[in-house]
Amino acid sequence: MTKTTSRIIKVDALSRVEGEGALDLHIRDGKIKDLKFRIFEPPRFFEALLKGRDFSEAPDITSRICGICPIAYLLGSSQAMEDALGVSVTGPLRDLRRLIYCGEWIESHVLHAAMLHAPDFLELDDALQIAKANPELVKKALKLKKLGNEILEVVGGRAVHPVNLKVGGFYKVPTKARVRSLIEPLKWAIDASRDLALAFGGFEFPDYEYDYTCVSMRHSDEYAIQDGRIISNRGLDIDVSEFPDHFVEEHVAHSNALHGMSKTGEAYLVGPLARYNNNFDQLSKMAQATAKDAGLGKTCLNPFQSIVVRMVETLYAFEESLRIALAYEEPDASCVVVTPRAGTGHGCTEAPRGICYHRYSLDKNGLITKATIMPPTAQNQKQIEIDLHGVVERHMDLADEKLKWRCEQTIRNYDPCISCATHFLKLNVTRD
Amino acid sequence: MAHKKPKLAVWKFSSCDGCQLSLLGCEDELLDVAEQVEFAYFLEATRARVKGPYDISLVEGSITTPEEEERIHQVRKQSKVLITIGACATAGGIQALKNFADVDEFISAVYAHPEYIKTLSKSTAIADHVPVDLELRGCPINKVQLLEVLGATLVGRKPNVPNHSQCMECKMSGQVCVMVAKGQACLGPVTQAGCGTICPTFDRGCYGCFGPKELPNTSALADRLGELGLDAKQRSDLFRTFNAAAEPFAKESLKHD
Numbered sequence: 001m002t003k004t005t006s007r008i009i010k011v012d013a014l015s016r017v018e019g020e021g022a023l024d025l026h027i028r029d030g031k032i033k034d035l036k037f038r039i040f041e042p043p044r045f046f047e048a049l050l051k052g053r054d055f056s057e058a059p060d061i062t063s064r065i066c067g068i069c070p071i072a073y074l075l076g077s078s079q080a081m082e083d084a085l086g087v088s089v090t091g092p093l094r095d096l097r098r099l100i101y102c103g104e105w106i107e108s109h110v111l112h113a114a115m116l117h118a119p120d121f122l123e124l125d126d127a128l129q130i131a132k133a134n135p136e137l138v139k140k141a142l143k144l145k146k147l148g149n150e151i152l153e154v155v156g157g158r159a160v161h162p163v164n165l166k167v168g169g170f171y172k173v174p175t176k177a178r179v180r181s182l183i184e185p186l187k188w189a190i191d192a193s194r195d196l197a198l199a200f201g202g203f204e205f206p207d208y209e210y211d212y213t214c215v216s217m218r219h220s221d222e223y224a225i226q227d228g229r230i231i232s233n234r235g236l237d238i239d240v241s242e243f244p245d246h247f248v249e250e251h252v253a254h255s256n257a258l259h260g261m262s263k264t265g266e267a268y269l270v271g272p273l274a275r276y277n278n279n280f281d282q283l284s285k286m287a288q289a290t291a292k293d294a295g296l297g298k299t300c301l302n303p304f305q306s307i308v309v310r311m312v313e314t315l316y317a318f319e320e321s322l323r324i325a326l327a328y329e330e331p332d333a334s335c336v337v338v339t340p341r342a343g344t345g346h347g348c349t350e351a352p353r354g355i356c357y358h359r360y361s362l363d364k365n366g367l368i369t370k371a372t373i374m375p376p377t378a379q380n381q382k383q384i385e386i387d388l389h390g391v392v393e394r395h396m397d398l399a400d401e402k403l404k405w406r407c408e409q410t411i412r413n414y415d416p417c418i419s420c421a422t423h424f425l426k427l428n429v430t431r432d
Numbered sequence: 433m434a435h436k437k438p439k440l441a442v443w444k445f446s447s448c449d450g451c452q453l454s455l456l457g458c459e460d461e462l463l464d465v466a467e468q469v470e471f472a473y474f475l476e477a478t479r480a481r482v483k484g485p486y487d488i489s490l491v492e493g494s495i496t497t498p499e500e501e502e503r504i505h506q507v508r509k510q511s512k513v514l515i516t517i518g519a520c521a522t523a524g525g526i527q528a529l530k531n532f533a534d535v536d537e538f539i540s541a542v543y544a545h546p547e548y549i550k551t552l553s554k555s556t557a558i559a560d561h562v563p564v565d566l567e568l569r570g571c572p573i574n575k576v577q578l579l580e581v582l583g584a585t586l587v588g589r590k591p592n593v594p595n596h597s598q599c600m601e602c603k604m605s606g607q608v609c610v611m612v613a614k615g616q617a618c619l620g621p622v623t624q625a626g627c628g629t630i631c632p633t634f635d636r637g638c639y640g641c642f643g644p645k646e647l648p649n650t651s652a653l654a655d656r657l658g659e660l661g662l663d664a665k666q667r668s669d670l671f672r673t674f675n676a677a678a679e680p681f682a683k684e685s686l687k688h689d
Contacts, residue, residue, distance in 0.1 A: 015475040020444065042446040042497045043551060048538035049529040053669060060639065064526045064674065067450020067572060111456065115477065126478035128466050138463070146459035157630045159457055160450040160572040161641070164634045172635040334635075408479075 004029060009404050014411060021416065023407055025392065032392055037385050037411065050371040055081045055340060055362055056167055062358070062373065066417055067160050068111070071104040071152075072351030073358075073373075074165040075226060080358040081167040083241075084345025085338045085366075092331040093169045094226075096155055099179075099324045100162070101225050101349070102317040103151025107159065108352035109272075109310040109317075110148060110193075112415040113200060114141030117307045120409040121203040137199060140192050144314070147185050151321060154178050169335030179328045186322040193318055194290050197311035201294025206406065208391050209301040212383070213266065214274035217350050223282040223316060224275070226349045232268070233278055240348040243357050249374065267382035270354025271414065272309045273300055287316040303387055303413040310415075340366025351376050353417050377416045384414055438487035438586060439472035443507050445493030445500050446527055446555065450572040451518035452476055452492050458575050465579075468586060484510030488585055491564075494520040494555045496527060501552065501561065508562040513585055516558045517578065519571035519674045523643050526571075528555040528677035532689075555677065566591070571641035571674035574626050594625050597645045598638050601625040607632050617657055617670060622648035622680070643675035650684035664688040 007027040014021050020041040026034040046065055050058060058077040063070035075097060082088060089097065114137075115127040124130055131138040149159035154174050156162025164171050215236070219228035230246075231237045238246060248263055262268055277299045280288070291312045300309055342364040348357045354376030361370040391410045398406060442452050456477060458465065472482035489511035495501055508514055519525050530538050531554045539551065558564055568581055577593055584591035594601075598620040602609060610632050611618040618637030624645040631638050644650070650671065657667050668688035671681045 015477075015479045015481075040499075042500065043539075044446060044496070044527040044555075045530055045538040045541070048533070048541035049526070051541070054666075057669065057673075061526060061673070064448050064450075064571065067448040067453045070450070111453075115456065119479070125480040126471070128463075128471065128478070131463060131466075135463075142459040142462065149457060149459070157634050158572075158627075160453060163631050163636060163639075170634075171631075 007400060009400050009407070011404060011408060014408060021411075023388070023411065025388075025407065027392075027396070030396055032389060035385060035388055035392065037381065037388060039381070047371045047373060050360075050368050053368050055085070055360070055366040055368060058360065058368065058371070059165055059167065060161075060163075063161050065373070065375070068108050068417060069104055069351045069353070069356075070161050071101050071156075071165075072349055072356040072375075074162065075101065076347045076349045076351075076356050076358040076373075077360070078165060078167045078347070079227065079349070080345040080347030080360050081362075082338070082345065083347060084343040084360060084362050085167070085341060086343075087168065087336050087338055089169050089336055092329065093173075093335070095324050095328070096170065096173065096331075097165075097226055099321055100152060100155040100165070102321045102324075103148045103155065105225070105317040105352050106148030106189075106314055106321075107145050107152065108148075108415075109314045110141055110145040110196075112352075112412075113307050113310045113314070114138070114145075114196065117310075117409075117412050117415070118200065118203075120405070120412060121200075121205075121307070123405075137196070141196060144189055144192055144196070147182075147189050148317075150185070151182060154182060166335065168338045169333075171334060173330055173334045176328060176330050179325050182325050183322065186318055186325060189318045190286070190315060190322065193311060193315040194286070197290050197294045197308055197315060200307050200311055201296070203307070205302055205304040206391070206395070206409070208304065208387070208394055208410075210303070210387060210390060212269040212274065212277070212301065213262075214277045215268045215270050215355065215379075216275045216278045217348065217355060218279055219282075223279050223320075224350055225320075230348060230355065231278060240357070241346040243346065243348065243374075244359065244372075247357075247374070247379070249378065261382055267386055268379065269383050270376050270379050271306070272313055272352075272354075273303060273306050274354060275350060276300055276309045276312070283312070283316055284319050286319065287312050290315055304409070306413050306415075340364070353377055353415050354379060375417070377414070380414050380416070384411055384416070387413070437468065437470040439482060439484075440469040440582075441473035441484070441486040441489045441507075441511065442471075442476070443473070443489060443491045443493075444475070445491065445504065445521070445558070446496040447493030447518065447520040447525065449476065449492070451521075451570075452490070454517075454573050454575045454578055455490070458579060461579060465582065469582075485512060486510055487512050488582070489514045491516045491521050491558050492518055494524045494527060494557060495561055496552055496555045497550055498552065499550070504558060504561050513565045514558075514562070515566045515568060515581060515585070516564050517568045518573050519569065519641060519643060520555075521558045522567045522569055522678075523557050523675040524555040524677035526674050526676070529672065530555060531677050531682075532672070532685075557677070568593070569624055569626055569642045574628055576628070577626055595646055596625055597621055597648075598623045598625050598627070598629070598642070601629050602632055605629050610635065610637050611656075611660075615660055617660060617662055617666075619653070619670065621653050622650050639673060640671070640681065641674050643678045644680040648680050650680050651687070654684055654688065
């Protein structure tokens with residue numbers, strides 16, 4: 001064929017993601033000429049507007065970065081401040097923090113897996129269409145999501161932007177009766193989340209694997225959620241305070257989100273797949289068995305299977321919640337006392353989408369002089385573009401409309417939180 | 433089919449997605465809502481896009497870019513009833529803190545290449561740009577209020593959304609006053625009710641996420657906050673959060689700046 005063939009595929013406003021992003025894909029003679037994953041979510045300048053504010057205000061202000069994962073900000077900033085001020089929150093208060101973080105993993109993972117991601121595998125527009133064919137599945141998912149939100153309400157006061165978390169701990173600890181009210185529903189949820197993991201494990205997964213550099217937290221004696229060291233499957237093992245020595249952000253012209261990469265310029269993966277691959281050995285026996293029964297090995301390199309990994313993590317989060325609720329006794333104090341002083345502190349937690357890093361510098365009065373926040377989707381952006389290249393090359397024979405959908409699905413594998421990443425989607429495909 | 437379902441659209445401007453998430457957070461009611469309305473445009477939930485006009489538009493977020501400034505007019509043109517949801521849409525949100533600062537300094541504090549960034553100098557409410565039929569307050573909105581407003585709009589009655597103060601709400605629910613009993617700083621006397629009395633039940637003063645009530649006496653409250661030991665900066669900062677650009681809060685914060 002002598003004639004040049006050109007295909008332009010554009011997704012102008014990506015759906016079933018949190019925030020605004022787009023994809024431009026230009027294919028010429030069966031080869032990708034240009035591919036850009038753009039984040040046009042308007043910048044809101046959080047790092048700048050924190051300057052001059054009191055250290056105690058950072059949790060509530062930064063939680064407004066994201067309505068889906070506010071705990072990643074409430075807790076990440078609190079822990080960074082605690083690091084700067086030389087205190088640590090341990091024992092039952094740490095357990096309560098883990099409990100509310102489990103609530104966030106559950107509501108965020110179930111929302112994404114059942115309502116935003118599952119429709120792709122069934123070639124449906126949304127979860128409401130799944131509800132027409134399989135109402136029981138959708139009702140079960142909604143009930144699980146609701147229970148995640150209830151954990152947030154019991155510990156934090158409300159599901160979106162909880163009010164009860166602060167530097168040093170909590171304003172008021174929940175009563176034993178309130179926490180114990182979660183026990184029976186949690187027992188049901190463990191079985192129900194296993195059902196969903198098995199149902200999603202039965203989907204047909206597009207052919208694609210990548211040898212990811214997986215970066216996650218690791219804790220010495222539990223599947224890391226709210227603290228630990230930062231590790232990778234390539235031998236990295238660092239303290240949270242060393243994050244800036246190993247990772248950088250780059251500002252590229254086509255995106256309002258800064259691209260995260262290693263200091264040597266390489267892309268890396270954060271989130272459920274990275275955690276699963278790095279910390280599989282620390283999942284509960286039931287979570288490991290459910291993963292196996294749903295078709296997963298001890299490592300998972302097909303990002304489309306992240307939907308199953310999310311449900312395995314959801315199951316684990318329910319087990320953890322039950323463990324904490326059963327053991328809960330009201331602590332004597334709701335927080336540890338913090339006194340302002342000059343210093344710099346680092347905090348990092350596993351947000352549902354991956355590690356979320358915070359660093360703050362304070363003056364002697366505890367006012368913020370510098371703030372840096374590295375949300376998970378910003379870190380994944382470069383890897384998302386690599387996956388898109390790989391998926392498009394492997395599925396080039398698909399018609400434009402199908403290829404477009406496959407690209408969207410590839411992006412949704414990451415559960416991208418664009419609101420977070422812009423301190424992100426449209427798909428535009430051009431074929432020449 | 434005899435009656436076509438009313439078309440609902442959900443639009444996002446500068447925001448955290450938390451308010452539209454409140455709609456997906458109506459786990460017990462979501463499938464019933466979907467029986468009553470067609471989700472004609474709701475990017476966070478569906479790929480399906482049905483052309484306007486729309487019977488009800490829910491608008492989340494504030495106007496912070498030249499593109500948004502244009503787009504809100506398109507949304508208004510296609511919407512029979514336009515309802516703004518949340519503090520960003522009703523007052524400019526937390527990002528309106530930039531209204532009190534030098535925006536170029538803000539951009540260079542966050543981005544290495546300020547020339548790539550297109551942003552307006554101020555974050556503004558939707559009502560500053562187009563006529564709004566109803567405003568639903570909160571950071572985030574209360575989903576019970578959202579369902580009330582949707583239900584009322586569908587049947588054509590006035591929604592029951594109180595505009596009295598949070599202070600009144602505490603009294604009605606028998607909540608012990610955290611300012612009187614414990615000397616805690618609280619914006620309850622000047623903040624519109626609606627959250628469901630959350631902070632005081634957690635031993636915390638109201639931080640004003642539902643914005644100013646009608647005719648709030650902010651200066652009297654500021655005096656009292658001074659007596660409780662808050663210095664001028666602390667008083668200013670307390671008024672300057674998620675509803676910083678709402679006029680009564682903006683004016684009071686500037687007095688102590």
